[in-house]
Amino acid sequence: MPDRVLAVLTAPETGGEAAEPFRFADPAAPLLNVLDLGATRGDGVFETIGVGSGRAQALDPHLARLARSAAMLDMPEPDGSAWRAAVVAVAERLAEHREAFVKLVYTRGVEGTDHPTGWVLGAPSPDNSGPRANGVRVVVLDRGLPHDGVGELPWLLQGAKTLSYAVNMAALREAKRRGADDALFVSSDGFLLEGPTSNLLIKQGDRLITPSTSLGILAGTTQAEAFRFARSRGMTTSYEVLPKDALESAEALWLLSSVRNAAPIRAIDGVERAIDAEFTAALNAHLLARRD
């Protein structure tokens, strides 16, 4: 059973002229040029996609978001069919793992060449049964930007999935320092945003709510699927601008992301919260069963 599988895109923006748009490579061998702008400046975009028994989940929405993120960085449009072929091939090699993931990385390329770099790395997922069943403890952290007006600051790349995740990783370390598992960002004026690697989902009776993407947060593929699932059960769904107080009145809350799926929030800033075990289990069963 392979543990890590790597496909390198021949020409990630055009598919290239080679017969194959990608080639498999040894993930343990040196590969990246030290002048690659993805490494030296975090200049590029990425996607992480769940893989269930060899099938990439929500592949179309992830490829569409890769293209949207690239456009926000003025990068050439990624060749969707080349990326799709690479993802499908890597995912297939992980078919013996019930849960795996692939990470797509698309960088601006080696400085001075104008040729983007792209690869797809697949691996088995870590065991997420603990967070899914028992929940995660979350601390609320200020992201330092107001909730409105991010649309007028496009150079801040809010809502793009860029390789510049050092701030997000620092937020996770801060959460650990405070004895929690994860973080939830709020705007400087106190509105709910997203986690460093997840979207927030709130349940209020028969209604599911998530913060609006107008706040400069990532449009989540897992969140979109959670909304579809909820509507299929007769619930209503909405995108809203929510003050931090909405956390207190929420009946149940989750952090949603590909691979971990729905992690119920069991404590916020040290205050315990009730978990909706039935809805969590049903939602995770639905998300895990996806094979598209």
Ligand code: PLP
């Ligand atoms: N928000 C941020 C900042 C993320 O990095 C992620 C995923 O890593 C998400 C939200 C959740 O997105 P998705 O459900 O498409 O994985």
